[in-house]
Amino acid sequence: MSFLIAAVLLVGTLCTLDLVLTLGVIKRLREHSEQLSGASGPGGRFDTLDMAVGEEVGEFDTSTVDGERLTRGMLAADTLVAFFAPGCRPCREKLPAFVDHARSLPGGRAQTVAVVVGEPADAAAFVAELSPVARVVVEAGPDEPLSAAFRARSFPTLLRVSPDGHGRVHVTANRIALHRPLPAAR
Incomplete structure (x- = not known):
């Protein structure tokens, strides 16, 4: 027992x-x-570690969904460049905050580039939401022109870039808070 x-x-x-x-x-x-999942909430922060501040953006030549040509040399000072993927839950969650943020920027659509990485059919909803506030490019994968130039491998990714006096474009910010406007580059 x-x-x-x-x-x-x-x-x-x-x-x-x-x-x-x-x-x-x-x-x-x-x-x-x-x-x-970036649990900082819908108005949270994008922390992009794919490219460090100061790194040079590679060359690219592509077209937006509107047929507009886009090259590295066409990026203005303080341009926002965002990468989203349709199958990415954090991308879907942060998309509304990004759209609101981009809408409030002084340069508007001309100073914002959004890249949707995925099949065109899957990307359609993202394109519809992003088109009013950004020049939108759809790419099939990470070896496409913009994804390769920015070495974008994680999603969502948000960078601020600016050209220097020698025609090169560098990352000026890779930690972007969406709930407040971006400060001007110095």
């Missing part, structure tokens, strides 16, 4: 320990999911 009581106590203790460890793992997974 004492053996049976000891076995039941051992099994109960192991089940309790397993439950505590499982709850700890679930809590940790939730924390990581929040970090990965």
Whole structure:
């Protein structure tokens, strides 16, 4: 009988320990999911680590969905360049905040470029929302002209770029808060 009581106590203790460890793992997974999904809310911040501040943007020559030609040399000072992917949940969540932010910028549509990386049919909803506030380019993948020039591999990505006096374009910000206007480059 004492053996049976000891076995039941051992099994109960192991089940309790397993439950505590499982709850700890679930809590940790939730924390990581929040970090990965950019849980800073709809008016949150884009932290882009694909390109560092000061890095030069590569050459590109492409066309917008409106048929307008777009090259690196056509980017004005303080141009916002954003990369979205239709299958990306954080992209869908942050898109309205980006649209509101882009709408409030002094340069307007001429100073904002949005790149939707995905199949054209999947990208249609993003294009419809972004077109009023940005020059929109749809690319099939990361080897397309703009994605390659900006080395965009994570989504959403938002950068501010400006040309220097020698015709090169550099990243001036890769941490952009959408709830307030961007400061002018110095």
